[in-house]
Amino acid sequence: MTDHFTPDSAAQPDGPAPNDGRRSFIKQATGLLGLALAPPLVGQAERLTALSKKVAGVSEMKLKVNGTVRTIKAEPRTTLLDALRENLDLTGSKKGCDHGQCGACTVLVDGRRVNSCLTLAVMSQGKEITTVEGLAKGEELHPLQQAFIEHDGFQCGYCTPGQLMSGVACLKEGHAKTDGDVREWMSGNLCRCGAYPNIVAAIRQVEKSGFKS
Amino acid sequence: MNEPAFFETTAGPGVVGQPLNRVDGRDKVTGKAKYSAEYALPGLTYGVLKTSDIAKGRIKSIDTTAAAKEPGVLAIYTHLNLPKLAKTPNDPDGKKAIGAPMGFLPLTSDVIYYAGQPVALVVADTFERATHAATLLRVTYTAEQPIATYTDPKAQLFNPEKVQDGKADGYTRRGDARAAMASAPVKLTAVYTHAINHHNPMEPGSTTAVWEAPDRLTVYESTQGVTRTQKSLATMLGLPQDQVRVVTKYLGGGFGCKGSCWPHTVLTAQAAKGVGRPVKLVLTRRQQFTSMGHREDQTQTLMLGASQEGKLLSLIHEKTSTTSPWDNYAEANSKIINILYDCPTFESHYQLARGNVMTSTFTRAPGEAPGSFAIECLMDDLAYQLNIDPIEIRLRNYAEKDPSTGRPWSSKSLRQCYARGAELFGWSKRNPKAGATRNGRLLVGMGMATASYPVHNSQGMARVRLYADGHAVVQAGATDLGTGTYTVITQVAADSLGLPPEKIRFELGDTKLPTAPNSGGSVAAGTVSSSVYMAAQDVWQRLTKVAIQDPKSPLFKAKPEDVSVEKGRLQLTKNTAKGEDFMALMKRAGMDDVEGSGQGKYGAGYETGRPGNPAGPNNNTESTGEHSMHSFGAHFCEVQVDPDLGTVRVTRWVSVHGAGRILNAKTARSQIIGGSIFGIGAALMEATLRDPHYARYTNSDLGDYHIPVNADIPEMTVEFIDEHDPFINAMGVKGIGEISMVGVSAAVANAVFHATGKRVRDLPITPDKILGTKSV
Numbered sequence: 001m002t003d004h005f006t007p008d009s010a011a012q013p014d015g016p017a018p019n020d021g022r023r024s025f026i027k028q029a030t031g032l033l034g035l036a037l038a039p040p041l042v043g044q045a046e047r048l049t050a051l052s053k054k055v056a057g058v059s060e061m062k063l064k065v066n067g068t069v070r071t072i073k074a075e076p077r078t079t080l081l082d083a084l085r086e087n088l089d090l091t092g093s094k095k096g097c098d099h100g101q102c103g104a105c106t107v108l109v110d111g112r113r114v115n116s117c118l119t120l121a122v123m124s125q126g127k128e129i130t131t132v133e134g135l136a137k138g139e140e141l142h143p144l145q146q147a148f149i150e151h152d153g154f155q156c157g158y159c160t161p162g163q164l165m166s167g168v169a170c171l172k173e174g175h176a177k178t179d180g181d182v183r184e185w186m187s188g189n190l191c192r193c194g195a196y197p198n199i200v201a202a203i204r205q206v207e208k209s210g211f212k213s
Numbered sequence: 214m215n216e217p218a219f220f221e222t223t224a225g226p227g228v229v230g231q232p233l234n235r236v237d238g239r240d241k242v243t244g245k246a247k248y249s250a251e252y253a254l255p256g257l258t259y260g261v262l263k264t265s266d267i268a269k270g271r272i273k274s275i276d277t278t279a280a281a282k283e284p285g286v287l288a289i290y291t292h293l294n295l296p297k298l299a300k301t302p303n304d305p306d307g308k309k310a311i312g313a314p315m316g317f318l319p320l321t322s323d324v325i326y327y328a329g330q331p332v333a334l335v336v337a338d339t340f341e342r343a344t345h346a347a348t349l350l351r352v353t354y355t356a357e358q359p360i361a362t363y364t365d366p367k368a369q370l371f372n373p374e375k376v377q378d379g380k381a382d383g384y385t386r387r388g389d390a391r392a393a394m395a396s397a398p399v400k401l402t403a404v405y406t407h408a409i410n411h412h413n414p415m416e417p418g419s420t421t422a423v424w425e426a427p428d429r430l431t432v433y434e435s436t437q438g439v440t441r442t443q444k445s446l447a448t449m450l451g452l453p454q455d456q457v458r459v460v461t462k463y464l465g466g467g468f469g470c471k472g473s474c475w476p477h478t479v480l481t482a483q484a485a486k487g488v489g490r491p492v493k494l495v496l497t498r499r500q501q502f503t504s505m506g507h508r509e510d511q512t513q514t515l516m517l518g519a520s521q522e523g524k525l526l527s528l529i530h531e532k533t534s535t536t537s538p539w540d541n542y543a544e545a546n547s548k549i550i551n552i553l554y555d556c557p558t559f560e561s562h563y564q565l566a567r568g569n570v571m572t573s574t575f576t577r578a579p580g581e582a583p584g585s586f587a588i589e590c591l592m593d594d595l596a597y598q599l600n601i602d603p604i605e606i607r608l609r610n611y612a613e614k615d616p617s618t619g620r621p622w623s624s625k626s627l628r629q630c631y632a633r634g635a636e637l638f639g640w641s642k643r644n645p646k647a648g649a650t651r652n653g654r655l656l657v658g659m660g661m662a663t664a665s666y667p668v669h670n671s672q673g674m675a676r677v678r679l680y681a682d683g684h685a686v687v688q689a690g691a692t693d694l695g696t697g698t699y700t701v702i703t704q705v706a707a708d709s710l711g712l713p714p715e716k717i718r719f720e721l722g723d724t725k726l727p728t729a730p731n732s733g734g735s736v737a738a739g740t741v742s743s744s745v746y747m748a749a750q751d752v753w754q755r756l757t758k759v760a761i762q763d764p765k766s767p768l769f770k771a772k773p774e775d776v777s778v779e780k781g782r783l784q785l786t787k788n789t790a791k792g793e794d795f796m797a798l799m800k801r802a803g804m805d806d807v808e809g810s811g812q813g814k815y816g817a818g819y820e821t822g823r824p825g826n827p828a829g830p831n832n833n834t835e836s837t838g839e840h841s842m843h844s845f846g847a848h849f850c851e852v853q854v855d856p857d858l859g860t861v862r863v864t865r866w867v868s869v870h871g872a873g874r875i876l877n878a879k880t881a882r883s884q885i886i887g888g889s890i891f892g893i894g895a896a897l898m899e900a901t902l903r904d905p906h907y908a909r910y911t912n913s914d915l916g917d918y919h920i921p922v923n924a925d926i927p928e929m930t931v932e933f934i935d936e937h938d939p940f941i942n943a944m945g946v947k948g949i950g951e952i953s954m955v956g957v958s959a960a961v962a963n964a965v966f967h968a969t970g971k972r973v974r975d976l977p978i979t980p981d982k983i984l985g986t987k988s989v
Contacts, residue, residue, distance in 0.1 A: 075341050082340055091251035092244020094465070096415045097498040101915040104415055132244040141242065149238040152883045156695025157241030158415040158465030164242060179928075187922040190915060192415050192466050193695050194890030196926040198883060 062125055065090065066134025076122045080114075081105045083121035084131060092132035092161045096190070103189035106162035107131050113169035132161035135168065143211045144168055147202035155193035163189045167203045176207040216819070219709075219746050219874075219944045220937065222777070227708035232879035236714070237463075237699045246463045249433040250419035250495045257421075258287055260484050260494035261335050261343040262477065263350050264503065268328040268359035268569040268908035276351035280335060283349065285342035287488045290334045295320045296483050299451025302539075311445045314378050314473050314506065314574050316539035318449075320480060325354065326538045327571045328909040329503025334480050336488050359569035359908035362510050363535045368566035370533065373541040376563050377580065381545035387617065388558030393527035397518025399598065403591055405515065406975045407583045408900030410508040411913075412576055413920060416465020417501045420481040423491035430482055431458045436474070437467040437692050438731030443724045445474035446482060461722040467694045468891070469575035470505040472733040477504055502901065502913035506574025508583070509534045510903070513546060515587045523599045523606045525556035530587070533564040537572035541565060544576070546584030549665055549955070551617045552843065553588055554610035559617070569908045575733060577891055578951040581666055582958065583976075589662035589959030590974065593966065602645065603661055603963065604631050615841030623820075623840035624938035626871025627663065630847040634661070634869040637930055638849035648970035648988060655853040657864075658968025662956035664870065666948070668842035668941050670816040671736040672824065674727035675744035677706065679752050680806045681799035683781075684716050687748070691721045691729035691741045696950055697880030698737055704876060705742045705944065709749030711781030711795075719745075727810065735844075735948025738876060739815040743943040747811025753778045755809060756795055759802050766798060767791050815942045816842055840940045844947040846870030848889065848960040854968045859980030861965055863893055864927050871934035873947035878933075881949055885931045888953020894921045895954075896961035898977050 057075050064070075065088065072087040081098075084090040084107070093116055096104035100118040107116045108130040135142040144167050147153070154160040166189045170176050175185035182200045191199065219229075240246040265272075277289045301318040302308040308316055319331040333350050337343035360368050373383040394400065414435075421433040430450065436442045439459040447457045464471065477494055485492040496504050511534035518527035530550050534543045547561035576582070596606040611628065614621050635641065643659045644650050650657040675689040687706040693699045699719055707714040720726060721741075729744070730736050757776045760768040760783055768776055768783060768791065777786040784792025799807065818824060820838035851865035868885050875881045898919040902911045912918050938945050958976055966972050970988035 075339070077341050077345075078339075085251070086340060089253045090244070091247065094248075094415070095250075095495065096417070097915045099498065099914055099916065101498075102415065132242070136243055141239070145242040148242050149234050152235065152879050154238075154241055154695070155697070155880075155883055155887060156415065156464060156466040157237070157246050158248065158695075160241050161244050183924040183926070187924040190415065190920060190922060192413055192468070192891075192920060193883075194887030194921070194926070195883060196890065196921070196923040197886055197929050199923065200928075 061122055063121060063129060064127065065129045066131060074121055076120065078121045079117050080107070080119040080121045080124045080129070081116040084116060090131050090133050094158050094161055096159065102159070103166060104159050104162040106165040106189065108165055108169060111172070113166050132164055135164060142168070143206045143209065144171070144202065147205045151198045151202040151205065152195070153198045153202040154195050159189060159191045163191065163199055167199070170203060171207055171211065176203050179204060216747065216943050217750055218939060220939065228704045228714050229708045229876055230874070230878060231704070233700060233704060233714065233877055235697060235700045235880065236703050248416055248419065248463045248465055249421060249435045249461060250493055252421050252433050254421065254423055254491040256490045258336050258338055258488060258490045258492050259340040259343040260481050260492045261347045262331045262494070262500060263333040263335065263347045263352070264500060265325045265328060265330040265332050267325055267354045267356045270325050270354050270356040272323040272325065272332060273353040273355050275333060280346040280349040283337070283342060283346040285338040286335065286346045287338065288336045288484065289350070290320060290484055290487065291332065292320045292322055296487055298449045298479070298483070300448050310448045312441070314540060314542060314572055315475055316537060316572055318476050318479065327503065327569050328907065329500065329571065331476060331480065334484050336484050336492055360567065361903050361905045361908035362568055363533050363566035365905065368568065370564045370566050373563055373565050376541060376543040377545045378540070378542055381548065384562045385547060385551065386560050387551070390527045390529050390558035390560035393558040394516060394518040394529060397526045398521050399519040399595070401517045401591055401594055401598065403515055403594065403974055405513045405587045405590065407508070407511045407586065408976055409510045409903060410576060410895055410899045411502055411901050411918060412468040412470035412505070413501065413915065413918065414466030414468055414470065417498060418471065418475065418477060418496040418505050419494070420478045421491060421493040422482040422485040424486055428452060429456045431460065432478065432482060433460050434478060435464055435471055436461050437464065437471045437694060437733050439690050439692060439722060439724045440728050441731050442474045442478065446479060449479050450482065459724045461692050464692055464694050467732070468577045469579065469733060472575050472731055475505050498915060499913045502910050503571050506572055507901065508576035509536065509543065509573035511583060513583065513587045515550070515591050517591050517595060519595055521599065523595060523601050523609050525554050525610050527558045528556050530561040531564070535568040535570060536565045537570055538567050540572040542573050544580040544583060546580045546587065549581045549584040550588045552612065552615055553663060553665055555612040555616055556610065570903070577888065578666060578955045581951060581955045582892065582895065585662065585664065585956045586958045586962070586976065589956050590962050593660065593963045594972065597647065604635060604640065607631065607663060618841055620839065620841040623842045623940035624871070624873065624936050625843070625845055626934040626936050627845035627847070629934045630845060630869040630871055633932060633934065634847040634849050634867050637869070637932065638865070638867040640849065647967050650968070652853060654856065656856055656968040658852045658854065658964040658966065659850070660960050660963025660967050661847060661849045662959035662963060664846040664848060664952050664956040665843050666735055666952035666955055668739070668816040668947055669734040669736050670818050670837070671730045671740045672812060672814045672818055673729035673740045673744045674810060674812050675741065675748045676727050676808060676810045677710070677745065677748040677752050678806055678808045679710060679795070681796055681804060683712060683796055685710050685712060687717060687719045687745055688726040689721055689729045689741050689744060690724055690726040691737055692732045693721060694732055696732070696737070696884055697877060698732065698741065700880055701738060701876035702741055702745055706745050706749065709746050711779065735950045735952070736815050738948050739942045739944065739946040740813050742813070742876060742946050743815060744811050744813025746943050747813050748809045751809030751811050752807055753783070755807050756798060757783060760793070760798050763798070763802060765801055767793055813943060819942045820940050838940070842941050844870060844872040844949065844952050846872070846952055848956050850960040850964040852961065852964040852968055854965060854983065859983035861897055861978060861983065863925070863961065866927060866929040868929070868953070869932045869934065870949065870952060871936045872949045872952060873936050873938045873941060874945040875933045876946060881933065882931045884949050885953040886929050888950065889929060889957050890921050890926055892954040892957020893925070893961060895976060896958035896978060898979070900977050
């Protein structure tokens, strides 16, 4: 994924950090994410690091989470997941792998399910972000939350917020018409406790109840 | 057994056993449940580990210059500057005192024993800055050629005196198994291998350490046992036990890897002390693979001698596996092979080789899971060889008493499990011939296997505070891995106190609460439920004393032994009309509340009255009473195998268990389903691959280490046999966390054999192995 930026890097091997804020944050972010994805590629990381002389870059960002706009101070490389958990104390969204492989961090961005660990906070500005904390209406649980409780769709609860957000999207996408559909379209969300049959039952119950999100 | 028992004292149907929804369900579905890395402490800082790329050698240099210049970096700890600890596990005395399988603490010298060993810990004011700074550390090594596994030609095999952290014998002999084998009419020998498996709980290992005072530490920790972690930390830090507080309100799974205190926890505590601020450290998923143990790579050879009628005469078991440079850890696979069937002779021994690996540790059903794979596959082979039904061959060898000790079972419902499982599964419709059932072009196979898990001797404390307004707070320093401890203990307290469950608040996961054992080895439900029940009895005894001294009470001057309690009403046992409600009594006596405490024992300690094992589970102290104590069950599996691609799909599943009193039908079913899925993972896909040259893992992430996903799992059927066991504890409860996975991989492998006629003995059963194995 870092290769995409190589021509730019080659153009200014020792030059000052670009003024273009967007490009610089991409470099910083790519350096960090690229590193996370492929730790052995130290050489590449070094090259990127050398380019981005100015690693510091805390700025104000406005994130609209669960209907409320909140301002945080974070770096361009801060992921949406870390911004939610560490800056906004919205710890419902979980970090299971930080690589987009487990789905525990799933949130809705403009109604679509995304892995918030692979999404940068800075790019999520101006979008509607919905986390598990925003599912219930006050004390009234979302039907899927209630169905998860009834069907025991979890044990430890750590993958649950991701399962719920994915499940809500799955229903909305029309991917919950059969048990087989649900199994397939919920397979991006790992559950190590093994609550899968109960998760399927919960989502199917909400689908059959005619719930419209 | 001079203690009151739940069976005798609690009248009428209550909420125990009912399929109540989880009491913590609302917190978990709304995101309110706080896990160990989710405490927003003032001044919180972030710790990130830098780990070794090499598996053996020495650190030549660590250049921290660039990292230290990064904004926000507060400290960088290496072996050169880590504050010294009072004790480390690096010497035998320290290891014994710390009491954890952690046999080695990194950052104490320049020696590298395994790839992924921490070499530095960076602390910064944000996670991003700490993560980035850790990448700027320049570490050079003098590398040596490591040993990756016991299969390495350079590996030196040895016979350990003890295995499983000193808790099981390295050699066992019952009768003359070799002579019996020599003369047995039917002999079978098979070799089984098991890949390295990682627990991979969804929540990685997390520690948030805050020093409340120079000599007082609080740690929010992802642990299955707050007390064990407290003791280990206090020992290493040189603090009195009570000066370390460990809190685990919610735990994102454990499966054994969170059963002990591991290096990153104490390193985080040291870092927090050094920077004078709270430090949070969360292992990356990759670090999780080298920081909290694993199930070891292993080969088992099992020999079986039998009569022509299929009656076992001899079993000889050998296991060879890799252990770390400092531990003699091997799962004790032989235990289950020794007790599962009536066989007059038995012999087992273990071989280990030291590899440059992090130590292996308890992994769900440690020993029982891989051990059952060997014995249950070989019993299947015996059944086919003699043309006997797989269930029938097991019934012919049914152990009416524990063959390893000759003691009677405290309870055993295995016959019922076989019968009910077969009925639910439709076993009678199975064509006994292997490779003969098809669904279109797919091969269909049906297999089964026996499950068993021991009742480990354990004990713990609980406190019950009953208020005159009809509420109660119940406390025990247990942990809930997600297994349902919050919920089932609330149910037990409700029935013990005669209150509806919504009037009970059960608190757990804090060393400030009465000590409970580790939630591991399936001891939590039986121990904690019993201690809460006993604490409730203590409350009633105290109130009875008040009543019989109160002239206004209908029970005035009654003898305490004549008073019993039913649904919160203290009354004469023989004249129940004479009595009163506890609230009336307490209000008259001016008591706002009354507190009772109790000790619960699980296993042999309960039967004999001798002390249990406070840290539980301790595998060599199990069942030393009059009875041998185990739960039993049976799994039935249907698979469909693609003959061209070698892919296996589990299409039906039935599990039936006899596990004493089931406290909550809903959470228990979930636990059995979960354990079965864990076992299906081990059977079909889970394997961590260690590069034989570099001794590094090549697939240490959740993209490449495959665990079952939703699409891998069919609908599953679970039932329990109603079982009343008066010998195991006051509640009659056996744990079900581990038995749920025992025998699962064998049931899958047996189904694959039935489908294809191919016997795959190497786990996981991946398509290449099916395509590469010849039919028999």
